[in-house]
Amino acid sequence: MSFVMGLNPMRTTGVKQLWRHACRLVAAAVTVAAISQPAYALIELDITQGNVEPMPIAISPFAGSGLQEDVAGQISQVVAADLQRSGLFRPIDPTAHIQQGMNVGTMPRFGDWRTIGSQALVTGSIAQQANGQIRAEFRLWDVFAGQQLIGQQFFTTPENWRRLAHIISDAVYQRLTGEKGYFDTRVVFIDESGPKDVRRKRLAIMDQDGANVRYLTRGDDLVLTPRFSPVSQEVTYMSYVGGNPQVYLFNIETGQREVLGNFPGMTFAPRFSPDGQKVIMSLQQGSNANLYLMDLRTRRTTRLTNTAAIDTSPSFSPDGSLVVFESDRGGSQQLYVMNSNGSGATRISFGPGQYSTPVWSPRGDLIAFTKVHQGRFMIGVIRPDGKGERILTEGYHNEGPAWSPNGRVLTFFRDTVGEQGGPQVWTVDLTGYNEQLVQTPNFASDPAWSPLLD
Amino acid sequence: MSKTLFARGARFAAVVAVCLVAAACSQTRPELTSGNSSVAAGSGQDFVVNVGDRVFFLNNQSSIDGSARAVLDKQAQWLQHYKNYSITIEGHADERGTRQYNIALGARRAAAVREYLVAKGISPTRIKTLSYGKERPVAVCNAASCWSQNRRAVTVLNGQ
Incomplete structure (x- = not known):
């Protein structure tokens, strides 16, 4: 599988820096919480303190062109399932999403995502390439800061779609927790x-x-x-x-x-x-x-x-x-x-x-x-x-x-x-x-x- | 089976029968009666039915207790008589332990039986040991009555 950092490429970031980003995401949540939402606990990965309140995250169903429509939907489902099973994230049911029909190029209406209590948002698109491969792009957004945290694209064969999903899950997990993921295993x-x-x-x-x-x-x-x-x-x-x-x-x-x-x-x-x-x-x-x-x-x-x-x-x-x-x-x-x-x-x-x-x-x-x-x-x-x-x-x-x-x-x-x-x-x-x-x-x-x- | 062997077997069976009569009151295998003379002496069935192919162990133990000694004494006697058999002693554990440890525990039980038989005069060259740990239970209920049946060492005849 080839791996290309595209779309606002980011350098490999150290754990500390990632942790800062995670904190900022959560800190923003707390600010808003004072107005309308219950406070969400910080994602606590130094797990000696007991229960962890999972972070609400929205995985917008990925857009697919042509033959890849089904695959696109399945990839976003596998990403949501990975993150949910980790216990650190709580994916929000897509039927509750206000902004529908997004693709990787759509600018999020952050207010809509804040309204449903989402702290992070994943969007993506899957497209068929002329050589039979698929191109997958995804972005991770910090809903409260209104900023993109990750933008990446990948090329792979359609059979590899589950691995693709796990790689995206790993990227999201790593960006938001500062720890390496374990989904592509x-x-x-x-x-x-x-x-x-x-x-x-x-x-x-x-x-x-x-x-x-x-x-x-x-x-x-x-x-x-x-x-x-x-x-x-x-x-x-x-x-x-x-x-x-x-x-x-x-x-x-x-x-x-x-x-x-x-x-x-x-x-x-x-x-x-x-x-x-x-x-x-x-x-x-x-x-x-x-x-x-x-x-x-x-x-x-x-x-x-x-x-x-x-x-x-x-x-x-x-x-x-x-x-x-x-x-x-x-x-x-x-x-x-x-x-x-x-x-x-x-x-x-x-x-x-x-x-x-x-x-x-x-x-x-x-x-x-x-x-x-x-x-x-x-x-x-x-x-x-x-x-x-x-x-x-x-x-x-x-x-x-x-x-x-x-x-x-x-x-x-x-x-x-x-x-x-x-x-x-x-x-x-x-x-x-x-x-x-x-x-x-x-x-x-x-x-x-x-x-x-x- | 050759005629000579059969003759020897028949003689041996008579000896065993006498022992059984004497032991019937105190022994742990009351099902052994003279009715088993229908089993061909010196056969694998003879070994299983009239001698007893297995001994049992206490939880986490590998020591040979009194009832196990009685069975192994008979095994040794039988194997002394039917010298053409080699044997594999298969050691087993119950399911209430971890896999790796039970593999070693089953091996330890098989080794204990081997040592006992060797001490009773069976040549070590005739004996192989093998442990199945907890992987081959004979009783599958989740109760102490089943676990005690699974904590065993079985002497398997390897042909003549």
Whole structure:
């Protein structure tokens, strides 16, 4: 997809500057609120304060010329859905818009948008090009300042329309929050079908909103715990090919699959290093599981732990210097942080219950985990020093968090009670207030987020 | 099955039957009666029905308790007799844990059974272990009665 900054091009702006813009937008809202509107809270992305009041935003249905009329409408719907699911925005129903029939060139009547309480406005047009491509243009407006915040255009093939929508969502999200978006991403997961005692499990991939599901394995072999490379279109996962459970590397673009290493036992719980050049995993050795690191270029393996315990679910800090993992070396499953060479392991979880599946945030500030206490399964976060534990969701069975690439949202799976029950993929943001089900064709588990696509 | 093997099997079955009579009062498998002599001795069915192919574990545990020992003693005896079988011990966990840990827990249970059988004289070269974690439940209800059935290690015969 080619990407052209057009229409009043803007330079890449730093987070601070974007934050200022976001503040100005909100500040304007407050000024008006004194006259006729309830005050809207500031978009609070340092999410430790609890609930966030979503920002009202209008996405005017995009104009489409000729064949692209339907696509145009769908793109603006996907943008609205993305922003709504983030929990930070409240798209205003298009039927409530006063100014109708806008295209990207239409000057907004800002008073009309203020009247319906909108703080920001997105307009756009989709046009067919002679070469079969479509040209997409959009603008983001600050309704209260009466200013354009973004103007961009893109050229792509019509099949790519959903990605186009996600890219626009990311641009809006980034401009208004100062954080990178996560909409133009995919999620690899385990598709589960059939009765509970003979579940067929397939490696699958979908867009982050559940669209475009594609199967990567056929279901002949049990597959588990896929993890996305942070730098490439590769996935590492566990497969029972030939009745010999091992960690594999899978290239999504070529379909090529290879076993990782020549270990004398079962390997499992793999995860990439932040540079994508290594895979850390567990090797089962008799009653114990120890952590090993494999360099993907040299194929050399290094042993990192050596205890009479189960050490598993390793995850690197974003700078690669530390590893968090779970171990029952102290008698029950707890979280430990060690240096990436295996030295200096220190326990960081001390609450009641068992802690499992730690995952380091790409921002570095938090570690997400599954916690089991008194038969309840929770998803929570804790600081790497073991302080500040917060539970984001709790229930019969929640498991296996994975971070969005911007470190603001967690995806996980939730199993439901009963013989007919099964796992589904959910997301929750760091407030814990915004839980969203990701619709999938079958049961689904072990979601893992891709980096932002190129 | 060869004639010799069958003869040996029949003799062994007689021995087992005697044991069963003695054990019937205290054992955990009351369904084992002399009626099972219709099962071909030394067959896979013989192993499952008359010996018992699985043992169970307490929550989060991998230790071999008394009733598991009784089953594994019989397994060892049977495998000593029918030396042509190799086995795979499949370790399992219930669904009330996380996936990765349960894979390791199932492996730990399989390893515990392996160690026990080896201590009883079964050659380690005949034994393979495999963990399915919580991925292959046999009982699917959401109750302790089902979870206890799923916390198991199953000895699977690999043919002769």
